[in-house]
Amino acid sequence: MINLVDYKNERQYKTVFFETFGCQMNKLDAELSLGLLQEDGYSIVDKVEEADVILYNTCSVRQHAEDKVYSHLGALRTLKKKHPDVIIGVLGCMAQKDAQSIFKRMPHVDLVCGTRMFTRLPELLLKIRNHGNHVLAVDEDEIVDVKRIAAYRPNVYQAFVTVMRGCDNYCSYCIVPYVRGREVSRTIADVEREVLELVSNGCREITLLGQNINSYGKSLPGNITLGDLLIELNGIEKLERLRFVTSHPKDMSRDLIRTMSQLDKACEYLHMPAQSGSDRILKKMHRGYTAGYYRELIQYARDLMPTIKVAGDFIVGFPGETEEDFQETVCLMEDIRFQNSFIFKYSTRTGTKAAELTDDVPDEIKKKRNTTLLDLQKKISLEENKKLIGRKLQVLVEGASKSDPNKLSGRTRQNNIVVFKGQPALVGTLVDITINEATDLTLFGTI
Ligand code: SAH
Numbered sequence: 001m002i003n004l005v006d007y008k009n010e011r012q013y014k015t016v017f018f019e020t021f022g023c024q025m026n027k028l029d030a031e032l033s034l035g036l037l038q039e040d041g042y043s044i045v046d047k048v049e050e051a052d053v054i055l056y057n058t059c060s061v062r063q064h065a066e067d068k069v070y071s072h073l074g075a076l077r078t079l080k081k082k083h084p085d086v087i088i089g090v091l092g093c094m095a096q097k098d099a100q101s102i103f104k105r106m107p108h109v110d111l112v113c114g115t116r117m118f119t120r121l122p123e124l125l126l127k128i129r130n131h132g133n134h135v136l137a138v139d140e141d142e143i144v145d146v147k148r149i150a151a152y153r154p155n156v157y158q159a160f161v162t163v164m165r166g167c168d169n170y171c172s173y174c175i176v177p178y179v180r181g182r183e184v185s186r187t188i189a190d191v192e193r194e195v196l197e198l199v200s201n202g203c204r205e206i207t208l209l210g211q212n213i214n215s216y217g218k219s220l221p222g223n224i225t226l227g228d229l230l231i232e233l234n235g236i237e238k239l240e241r242l243r244f245v246t247s248h249p250k251d252m253s254r255d256l257i258r259t260m261s262q263l264d265k266a267c268e269y270l271h272m273p274a275q276s277g278s279d280r281i282l283k284k285m286h287r288g289y290t291a292g293y294y295r296e297l298i299q300y301a302r303d304l305m306p307t308i309k310v311a312g313d314f315i316v317g318f319p320g321e322t323e324e325d326f327q328e329t330v331c332l333m334e335d336i337r338f339q340n341s342f343i344f345k346y347s348t349r350t351g352t353k354a355a356e357l358t359d360d361v362p363d364e365i366k367k368k369r370n371t372t373l374l375d376l377q378k379k380i381s382l383e384e385n386k387k388l389i390g391r392k393l394q395v396l397v398e399g400a401s402k403s404d405p406n407k408l409s410g411r412t413r414q415n416n417i418v419v420f421k422g423q424p425a426l427v428g429t430l431v432d433i434t435i436n437e438a439t440d441l442t443l444f445g446t447i
């Protein structure tokens with residue numbers, strides 16, 4: 001496919017600027033894409049002006065995420081006029097969703113590459129270089145199979161590993177199933193191979209990723225579950241910690257919670273979005289559980305793992321959400337006492353079931369509800385973090401603290417960020433830190 005002359009030409013173009021929007025899955029796809037490009041001779045630059053190739057890995061989950069990318073793309077028009085050889089590419093969820101129409105709206109874009117085609121990036125860029133036309137790559141049948149190159153990793157000690165792609169849940173507000181496709185799980189052997197390689201390169205903590213991770217295994221033969229995968233990975237020597245995100249209350253089994261509590265490497269941490277505390281709204285969201293069921297699940301987890309911390313997601317202003325519904329969400333947040341929450345204002349996504357309903361909660365009300373939940377979460381996080389003062393917690397040291405480069409920063413098993421003084425040689429090791437100060441976001445302590 002690639003002849004030698006093309007390949008030599010290709011080598012003259014070596015710099016790539018890459019920016020990612022969206023969730024952890026997108027960030028990991030960005031890491032994998034950059035690995036492939038580096039392997040192909042590209043080096044990464046952090047200014048668009050220095051790049052031969054400019055790539056945006058995009059998100060479609062809310063309108064705001066898309067607007068941001070279109071405004072970035074619009075700003076590149078002049079640059080492209082001045083330097084027509086520069087290749088501009090749109091990857092990820094918005095590329096999958098908007099496909100051909102991106103070229104119509106932004107004719108200076110050269111490449112639109114969907115969620116299942118990024119493994120072909122080097123080849124697609126070469127095609128543009130040789131033929132100069134728009135290239136659209138949004139094939140839905142493509143199976144993502146990427147060889148991870150452990151040498152190109154931003155953080156040696158901590159890694160995300162995709163164990164399944166896609167989502168079959170079709171929550172009524174959500175675009176993800178349309179842009180990420182049907183659920184496909186990787187085999188245990190395949191995941192284990194990747195984790196072993198990461199661990200042999202120094203990785204100590206693995207976070208398994210899936211949009212709906214509790215459904216892991218459903219597409220595999222032989223009743224495989226996420227619990228089976230955790231048990232297998234727990235046996236890897238030198239691996240210290242295992243996490244998994246994101247859990248769905250409907251698919252989160254008590255068996256899995258029990259398995260977590262029995263495995264020494266499985267961290268006491270759950271990211272399990274509740275979305276709303278009102279059963280009426282949960283039903284309209286097609287979430288398949290009630291607020292009462294959510295409370296019971298968390299209680300079960302806390303009975304088995306008393307130190308477990310829970311992170312949540314909430315949507316405010318879903319169509320038809322009344323003040324009463326919202327107060328039930330406030331009540332759920334107060335009852336569960338999440339460690340942290342991601343709170344979003346409802347945004348209509350064309351093509352989803354909820355888009356058939358009128359987006360009738362005015363934006364001021366959405367904003368007000370958003371602020372109310374943010375303030376409540378902040379208060380709860382601070383109170384919960386203060387309870388940790390005086391406790392000794394195990395921390396995996398990640399590197400210099402972002403707020404104070406003279407200090408180190410790391411995470412507890414419960415995913416709390418801890419900042420403390422220590423030698424750089426401690427990076428990548430587990431240390432015990434006694435906590436002596438806390439804010440809503442960070443714990444501070446001494447070794
Ligand atoms: N697969 C994950 C995350 C999906 S997207 C999960 O199911 O938990 C991340 C979060 O974005 C969701 O949990 C939800 O809170 C929010 N979200 C999704 N669609 C949205 C929409 N149309 N408007 C506002 N927030 C949305």
Ligand code: SF4
Nearest residue numbers: 167169170171174176
């Ligand atoms: Fe979207 Fe629901 Fe799937 Fe999460 S579980 S990705 S919110 S459809």
Ligand code: F3S
Nearest residue numbers: 022023059060061093
């Ligand atoms: Fe956004 Fe796609 Fe993730 S829509 S939230 S980047 S799966």
